[in-house]
Amino acid sequence: MKTTLVLVIAFAASVSTATAQNVTPAMKSSNDVAVVVNANNPVSDLSIGDLDQIIRGDRRFWNGKSNITIYMRERGAREREIALAKTKLNDSEFKRLWGGLVFRGMANAEPVTVPSNGLASQCVRDSNGALAFVVAHDLPSDVKVLKIDGKLPGEPGYPLR
Amino acid sequence: MYSRFPHPMRFAFALLAGTLMFGATAYAQQQPTAEDVAALTRRINELEARLKAVEGQQNAAKPASADTFNANQPQSTAQTPSRSQPMDMGMSTHAISPDGLSFGQMKIRGFGDVGWHDTTGGLRQDTFALGQFDLFITSRLSDTTSILAETVVEADQTNAVGIDLERLLLQYQPNEYLNLSLGRYHTAIGYYNTAYHHSAWMQTALGRPFMFAFEDGGGILPVHNVGVSATGKIPSGALGLHYIAELGNGRASRTPLDEAVQNVVDENLHKSVNFGFLVKPPAWSGFEGGFDVYHDRLTPLGAAPIGENIYAGHIVYVSSVWELLNEAAFIAHTPEDTHRTFYTPIGYTQLSRRFGSYRPYFRYQYVNANVVEPVFSDVQMQHGPSFGLRYSATEYTALKVEYGRNMIRNQPATNTVGLQASFTF
Numbered sequence: 001m002k003t004t005l006v007l008v009i010a011f012a013a014s015v016s017t018a019t020a021q022n023v024t025p026a027m028k029s030s031n032d033v034a035v036v037v038n039a040n041n042p043v044s045d046l047s048i049g050d051l052d053q054i055i056r057g058d059r060r061f062w063n064g065k066s067n068i069t070i071y072m073r074e075r076g077a078r079e080r081e082i083a084l085a086k087t088k089l090n091d092s093e094f095k096r097l098w099g100g101l102v103f104r105g106m107a108n109a110e111p112v113t114v115p116s117n118g119l120a121s122q123c124v125r126d127s128n129g130a131l132a133f134v135v136a137h138d139l140p141s142d143v144k145v146l147k148i149d150g151k152l153p154g155e156p157g158y159p160l161r
Numbered sequence: 162m163y164s165r166f167p168h169p170m171r172f173a174f175a176l177l178a179g180t181l182m183f184g185a186t187a188y189a190q191q192q193p194t195a196e197d198v199a200a201l202t203r204r205i206n207e208l209e210a211r212l213k214a215v216e217g218q219q220n221a222a223k224p225a226s227a228d229t230f231n232a233n234q235p236q237s238t239a240q241t242p243s244r245s246q247p248m249d250m251g252m253s254t255h256a257i258s259p260d261g262l263s264f265g266q267m268k269i270r271g272f273g274d275v276g277w278h279d280t281t282g283g284l285r286q287d288t289f290a291l292g293q294f295d296l297f298i299t300s301r302l303s304d305t306t307s308i309l310a311e312t313v314v315e316a317d318q319t320n321a322v323g324i325d326l327e328r329l330l331l332q333y334q335p336n337e338y339l340n341l342s343l344g345r346y347h348t349a350i351g352y353y354n355t356a357y358h359h360s361a362w363m364q365t366a367l368g369r370p371f372m373f374a375f376e377d378g379g380g381i382l383p384v385h386n387v388g389v390s391a392t393g394k395i396p397s398g399a400l401g402l403h404y405i406a407e408l409g410n411g412r413a414s415r416t417p418l419d420e421a422v423q424n425v426v427d428e429n430l431h432k433s434v435n436f437g438f439l440v441k442p443p444a445w446s447g448f449e450g451g452f453d454v455y456h457d458r459l460t461p462l463g464a465a466p467i468g469e470n471i472y473a474g475h476i477v478y479v480s481s482v483w484e485l486l487n488e489a490a491f492i493a494h495t496p497e498d499t500h501r502t503f504y505t506p507i508g509y510t511q512l513s514r515r516f517g518s519y520r521p522y523f524r525y526q527y528v529n530a531n532v533v534e535p536v537f538s539d540v541q542m543q544h545g546p547s548f549g550l551r552y553s554a555t556e557y558t559a560l561k562v563e564y565g566r567n568m569i570r571n572q573p574a575t576n577t578v579g580l581q582a583s584f585t586f
């Protein structure tokens with residue numbers, strides 16, 4: 001009885017997460033860097049300007065309400081380099097910028113550095129306000145991939161590649 | 162002698178046993194017994210308990226391995242750092258928990274500076290000098306609440322070392338429209354005071370402009386206050402409008418010997434207020450313009466109370482290459498017995514540009530206080546240029562050299578050459 005119940009719940013959970021994601025087979029074969037958020041995040045589309053503001057810390061809330069927490073790969077990782085290249089910041093400037101925001105009391109935490117795409121995706125799954133940069137072929141099926149300037153990873157003209 | 166088939170008795174026994182096992186398995190698959198369910202339940206409970214224990218051990222291990230503001234090793238590598246991996250010291254290493262970030266964990270960052278200067282013209286000084294040893298602590302208590310503290314250890318002009326709690330704030334930030342801080346803060350007059358705080362490493366130049374000198378260093382603005390400060394965005398589209406509203410004890414004025422910042426006792430019943438607006442258009446990253454008005458009532462011993470109004474404005478542009486700072490303020494003091502208002506204009510402009518690791522800079526500053534000004538009688542008129550070079554020796558160390566000339570009314574001008582090593586850790 002209980003085992004049946006457990007199986008039913010597990011199946012229901014897998015169905016609910018599967019419906020929240022938008023990872024396509026085309027993305028899985030792409031080397032583009034995807035911008036991923038929690039499946040419950042209502043945001044689906046960002047402009048490259050919005051993304052620039054988020055990375056620079058000029059915009060720190062989703063729709064003005066919940067905190068955006070950035071999960072970045074470690075220094076030297078391609079995902080990080082591509083994300084920062086869009087803001088014309090190098091690692092040192094990025095560090096100094098966010099250190100200054102925290103030092104000035106404008107942000108209550110700096111972006112979190114994660115050592116793998118798997119951990120970045122896990123953090124996005126577990127945190128409603130999370131935003132991470134993950135190479136598209138490493139995307140799990142239960143996160144939400146944002147369109148950047150109306151385009152998904154793998155599509156022509158996608159800006160993070 | 163071997164036959165083609167097993168012994169008939171053995172074969173029959175095996176056939177019977179197989180039939181029984183198959184039947185029992187098939188039956189068991191169709192109808193789990195109560196014992197089976199109980200066993201599975203026990204197994205699930207054991208696994209759940211074990212999972213909780215493992216999660217508990219992981220959480221207990223996190224602070225020790227990954228809880229320094231400045232050591233940015235990812236959690237998995239922080240425990241076993243590799244020599245081949247660059248030390249990514251910039252970002253914090255928040256412990257990563259199933260809910261993303263762990264709360265309540267303290268992060269510490271330090272700033273410090275040491276230097277040498279030679280001043281000629283007035284009282285000759287040729288001295289090495291310790292700067293400030295600044296410990297900056299933050300802790301995120303929840304998604305909306307955090308603690309911020311800045312403690313500075315420094316020596317004064319008598320060479321005695323003292324400790325000052327420069328900032329201690331409980332911050333509540335539920336959304337981008339409200340960032341409420343309670344405690345001791347840096348007054349949001351102008352730009353510089355809330356941009357660089359007590360870190361020499363974060364500043365381009367050797368020191369703060371005279372306009373924002375600290376109270377215990379002869380500064381004339383109330384750069385610290387104890388009370389409540391609120392800032393936030395105002396929905397304004399492309400304009401990027403923000404507000405500032407502060408209510409605090411204001412500064413002490415009873416005697417010149419008083420501690421300037423009224424940390425626990427306000428010498429009067431009047432509170433200081435500061436209201437202002439900032440413009441930070443999202444499309445012009447790095448640009449900020451602002452204006453604020455500060456009001457307080459000073460009550461010096463043996464003299465009439467003095468109304469204090471400060472009108473400050475700034476236009477700055479700070480990018481990774483350029484830094485252009487322009488700030489000005491008028492300080493108005495009106496003794497309530499004479500009702501005569503004394504205006505003290507004060508300001509500075511600073512320009513710098515980065516060339517790789519080098520950043521040359523220029524600053525010109527000006528202040529002009531009336532000799533019979535009731536509060537700043539010793540300030541007089543001072544102005545002069547300074548220029549220098551900041552060299553980022555490493556990501557965490559800056560070396561600076563500066564020459565400055567300060568011309569004071571009715572006094573010989575002073576010339577200062579200074580060197581400084583500032584660092585963060």
